[in-house]
Amino acid sequence: MKIFNRIKDFYSTMRIRTKLLLLFMIFGFFIAYLTFILSVITASIELRSAAFSTVEKLVSRNSSPDVIESFIGKKYNRAMISAIPFLALEGYHEGDLLNIKSISFYLFEPSKDAWYMIFFDKNDILIKEEVTDKAELFVLNEALKKKTSFKDYLYWGNNDSYSLWFNLTGSADRNFYLLSIIVQRKGIVEIGGIFLIAGSFIIFIASFLSARIFSYYMAIPILKLKSQASSIASGNFDLRIDIRSRDEIGELSLAINTMAEEIKLMIDELNSRMNAISTMNKIDRAVLSSLSRFSLVENVTAIVSELFTDLEVFLAMADEDNKRYHVLVGNNLARRSESVNSFYVDFEKLGEEIIAGNYYFYSLSHEENEDVLSELNSLFGTEYFYMMNIPIYIEETYVASLVLGREKDVPFTDFETDTSIAIADQVGVAMKSLRYIERIESLFLGILKALSKTIDAKSKWTYGHSERVAKYSEAIARAMNLNDEFIHNITISASLHDIGKIGVSENILDKRGTLTSEEFGAIKNHPVEGAEILEVIPGYEKFISGIIYHHEHYDGNGYPFGLKEEEIPLMGRIIAVADVFDSLVSDRPYRKGMSVEEAKEILKQERGKKLDPAIVDIILQIV
Template identity: 45%
Template sequence: MIRKLINKLRLIFSRLKFKYKLTIYFTLFGLLVGHLSFIFYTTAATNHLKKVVSHVADDWLENNSLPPDIIERSVGKEFDEKLNIVFPFISILKNQIPEDKNENEDKKILIYYYSNSSSRWFKLFRDDSGLIGKKEIPHEEEAAVISAIGKGRVSYSDSVFYGKSDNINFWINLTRPQDKNIYIGRIISSRKGAMKFIGGGEVILLYGLALFLVSLFLSKGIARHISTPISRLSSQAAGLASGNLDIRTEIVSKDEIGDLSVSINRMADSIKSNLESMNERMEAISVMNRIDKAVLSSISRHDLIDRVTFIVSDLFKDCMVALAMAEMDKESYIILSHYIKGVKGDKGKGVSLPFNKLGKGNIEKHKSFFIINKNIDADYLHFLDSYIGEDFLHLMNLPIYLDEVYIGSLIVGKDINEAFTDFEIETLKALADQTGVAMKSVKFFEEKENLFLGVLLALSKTIDTKSRWTSGHSERVASYAGKLAVKMGMGESFINDLRISASLHDIGKIGVPEAILDKPALLSGEEYDVIKRHPQAGVLIVEDIPGHEKFINGILFHHEAWDGSGYPYGLEGRGIPLMGRLIAVADVYDSLISDRPYRNGMELDKALAIMVSEKGRKLDPAIVDLMIEIIENEKE
């Protein structure tokens, strides 16, 4: 029966005029393209969501400034925008923790956690009053959560989409190293099928009718007798229009159709060449835009240098890219950032190239653009390779200037025997100039930051000097904290940030009355509460300084105690940021040996004995030991 119906339809179709056949073809083609476009669009949206989820999950894992188990601590609190940082993906997806009864959202975020204290799994929800609550999950749901844990940091269900409505689940392990519990995020994304997406039967009918009418209109412009070469050329044109620029049609004919075939092939070659060139230039423009954005988000010159090097390396993935800054005071070049084929390298980073090794002529040479290879200045190429620790066949030097003063070079090398193209040279020159402009912006940023810090440091000294009991206290705490960090082998950047933080650690006391600061007796409960507010008050004072995140931990956490009895958050052990623990030890030591309204400064031995007694209670035991070692060495 079906076969007879098919044969009858074939017979009817074979008797139709070609223009009507073409109308049917256009209609079917349009419907197919529309359906495939819908599938591709939905698949692309799913893949984009995967990237967003993975990126936010990585950011969350690196966010160690929040207290341990901050997600569990939010239970019982009212959900608002302030909790976006606690619950990743909430602000990204413009969603929130669902209500307990809500099961019909297109995108729903669920947060699970395993409580080590009760050995049970819970799911967070918002109750009728807007508070975040928790409830134990059933065994089936628990099995799904446990299964997701073993699949890695981020996992998801099968994402292949065929046009039928379905749901896709994203599982994210939100557990950080400092968390005692296990935290799992789940994003349920509903994907609409084609029928539901378009809107139902009537809309589909109108959509098909519109396609039919458009196809009919196009077919009227086609001649009655369309030959096979025209059909081939038509197919080629459709392929080119869809983006496939590799289609070619060879028609051996000396008439207009043959000329048209040659013209179409030439046009395809030209379009492909121009499109490739345009894409390359668009990538270069995109890199310049990324450098501009890096300026806005960089917190220091070194940070900008590393970002710029990565951005350039990302464009030239088959090259080594390094930024060598000329340090005139040290009479040497320092390679501050180094990427090899898009991957950060450590082999050449930090390498120093003394000016006396390079020679005066080569120093002047680096102030101008040049390219060297195995045939041009091979000896100097070999010399640079030996210092950088690579083996390049081609190397390009692009000077960077700041306010017309040479400050360093962008170095690009190739380890393959392929010369730099004109496009690469032109683009890299523009990027070197862009880097100079970016460095100027960062210089202004650093000057502004230093001005802010200078004002605050002067304000901190004013706070110290308004009481004879605390004069010079912040400076001494900064000195002790810096010595401790050096003893621990911390990096120069951390030590500098630590000293700034220690110098400002009591800046919040500007709001504490002198009567409390200089009181010769024990403080009352109310007075102590006023004192306890100064860490958070200090944060409010410095939060407008660009890059304040680098040193805020010492201001906020220097009164937290190792055993959890401190303030303002009651953190304990290694849950207290290192900067806070270092300043705490330095602060206690200086307070013990200094005069106070209610007592004289203690003898050194007595002060050290008290610090030993506070090991494991108020202070980090390991840092106390380092402090005692420093003091003993200074005595000698």
């Protein structure tokens, strides 16, 4: 087995021309060998046929009984040859392929129940000798049962012999007579000599020339196919080989071209599927981790933009109570207008037919739905050629639509549609979680706002202060064109900005005179204490910056950390301006509230000192 494997390995290293030469030589020698075998077998058959024909003539010609027995005891003569021609065949050669090795006659005398072998002695006198060997007797009795029989063996080209048996008994004979002819078949090696050398040389030359011719015509297309296969292996699936042939190589070329095309399509499909799988993983991490509607639409927008670069997306939240859609716009669509990242659309503007249609999946094209698409484009300020609505349900209740649009005249593909539906399903799961989060948040906010109002109510001078600061902060943020999520967060943060004063005594809050250092220390600590109250509530960290930094000064002289300028988060800087303005126009134990104009003058004086000058300029325009 090891030798076979080594031969196979060695053969695999040969070039195709060498292989063809070797194969043609092997084939040539095989044909020569087969020709030799068939020649010997043919000569054997011809000899057997000739012998049988001679026996038939001999038996029919010898009318006298027991002719063979009549020659026993007589010397070899012409009459014997005439009556028994087989005597002359011993040593006969058939074209150097066969020769008769021996001829034997046997006599069976029924009266004695004995077999005798008839042969010439050294004096050429024909005598008989009784056969006593049991094995030989068995063969003789078996041969006597048939007119002719032979014991032959498969011939493989080696030197061997076989026997022919003929029944020579005539109808008038009292005894039975058998003829045995031993035929020798010569082997290839025995014949050898010039014939073997010349034949080998002719076979080698013919094989060599045939191999060269065939390899030339086979190697060229095979080398082309090899080049194409190497190109495919390196990732180039665009190379095609045109072999104009109807044989197997032509079919192989066509098969490789087809394979390259199919592999290219499969790889493209696989890449798309891999991108989809990667996208779905991102959806699981990003969409399902969204803690607000604003972050949800941003995450969805980012995912869709990464996967489909020419699609725009927005989330239309159905507000059944107010009969309108709250349309949340992602960054890829918000670029159309820096001041808009969400807007409302009344149901009546869309029409009952469109509202009813939003409960189901549909796709609009400029070719088939020009009127509806044109109306939606004018409503949303878009120029889509194609638009897709994917309804989102929570527990079988319609809550929103994921809407995708494309400004190019390219229809949605099945892959885009399937992937977008999968995204919408995940958005539905995320929205269900968001509803729960919003309810919990609303509950906590209600408690915190009630607590904040309680703190404001501890002193008649601060009653309603937090609500007014929240209103001013929201107005400033909107004037700065900040996004809806920031506006939502700063409004809540401003309403809770003084929640840390829960531990400050009413005597300190209502004191008319100057505060002592210890009392001022208690006041200065309320931003940190307020932040500590909110930081233990999951998801409320987004409100902390407005609470902890609203007493930082733009020039760095504020508290609790002494930050300055851009080091102070934007939310803290906005609330600081709103807080100062409301404090100026409100009554305090130690003074009356100022007029708006007086407060504006103070704000101008604090530009670049306590307060951010850009934010001061904005509040001066809106109050």
